[in-house]
Amino acid sequence: MSYVESIMIDLGTKAPDFKLPDTVSGKELTYADVQGENGTVVMFICNHCPYVIHVNEELINLANDYKAKGIGFVAISSNDAINYPQDGPALMKKHAEEVGYNFPYLYDESQEVAKAYEAACTPDMYVFDHNQELYYRGRIDDARPNTDREITGIDIRNAMDDMLAGKAAPEKQYPSGGCNIKWK
Structure with missing residues (x-):
């Protein structure tokens, strides 16, 4: 496992489009x-990363709390499933069902979507506003595996609350950190 921080792309960047299979529903x-x-x-995650496993429950809580406020959620795995078979589509579906993901879990086999978003790690989080412009990118909060910090989602929650209130994007945003995306 190699720890990598997210690339802090420019706020205002338009959300790259994609067409990917949802491993749970089978729909594109x-x-x-x-x-x-x-x-x-838009969340870049995977099945086996301890940093993602650590926040899985909070990812579900975030979606539960904010979908009702008109925010859509999607998770994408772009890991190389040949060298990391635990991140292949069949096991993604099983994992999503076991963990209880309440958002689509898409597979980016070509890794082109991860490249378009400049995703670097799992989890890598992007919040786009109603105009599809990047409002927040970075960490969920400062909790990490093997620390005593409680997972609260405070950073991303504050950002979404500010966005919903029509406020300017937070000036200080911290990168997410976790396992590197497993590139082909």
């Missing part, structure tokens, strides 16, 4: 299919 989904009326959270 685009950005338009998952976007919310008031914004969209």
Whole structure:
């Protein structure tokens, strides 16, 4: 496992479109299919990363709390499933069902979507506003595996609350950190 921090791309960047298979429903989904009326959270995650496993429950809580406020959620795994078979589509579906993901879990086999978003790690979080412009990118909070910090989601929650209130994007945003995306 190699620890990597997210690339802090420019706020205002337009959300790259995609068309990827949802490993749970079997349907091909685009950005338009998952976007919310008031914004969209795009998460790059995978099954086996301890940093993702550590926040799985909070990812579900975030979606539960903010989908009702018009924010769409989608998770994407872009890991190389040949060298990391635990991140292949069949096991993604099983994992999503076991963990109880309440958002689509898409597979980016070509890794082109991860490259378009400049995703670097898992979890890598992006919050886009209703105009599909990047409002927040970075960490969920400062909790990490093997620390005594409680997982609260405070950083991303504050950002989404500010976005919903029509406030400017937070000036100080911290990168997410976790396992590197397993590139081909």
